[in-house]
Amino acid sequence: MTEVVARRGFHGPSNDDAIEAIHNELDGLWDDASFVPDMDRMTFATAVIEAAANIVQHALPVAEKPVEIDVDISVRPTRLVARVSAFNAREPFANDMQASMPDEDAESGRGLALIEALVTTVTFERQDGTNTWILTRNT
């Protein structure tokens, strides 16, 4: 088990407020782990916000319970790891998993391609009505 140097998290309803709260947790994480270089902070924070925004914009509830978002972000000695989950969510549509850049004049559809460009690995898991994106970036 790799040592965790700093860790932050968020759990709440999947909405605009969650995005702002996750931004604030990321800012707090860098305060706790000031050795992380600016370039790694910038790229990783962008990927985490893209994944969270994808859930807020696209995740649909599997039943009556609304979708909840859960983010667990940790700094390890040579790696940044984020688990970004949608609870009570349906499996994403193939369209929402599109990972290539769209045409120049498209106004949406760049999120996942951007995530792939920003991090070292992207893994998707689905278990018991929970979709989880695991993002890692080697530092």
Next chain:
Amino acid sequence: MQMQFSYEVKDSYAEVKSVGRLNMVAAPKLREVVNEVVASGSSRVVVNLAETDFMDSSGLGALIGCLKAARQAGGDLRIAGVQPQVKMVLELTNMDRVLTAYPSAEEAFGDD
């Protein structure tokens, strides 16, 4: 931190100032402000991003929508004061060729 937009109509262009995070929460507000500016007759628009330290793909999508609105009205949209994170997102999405970045709002329409 709430995203804030304000605008000022100058002699040959309108400057829209964007302060804070240009994310999925702020993106619709930027579209509203630029549409209002274009509808009021200023189709040459500079979005000043000097105080925007974060932009995601939703913010980028809003800028592209605003660019199209300005061009449809016979003008153009340019960006100025781009900070490192915004520059990174523009480059990784290859949109730096479409959304031309100028050092300052004054210089954005300085050549024409």
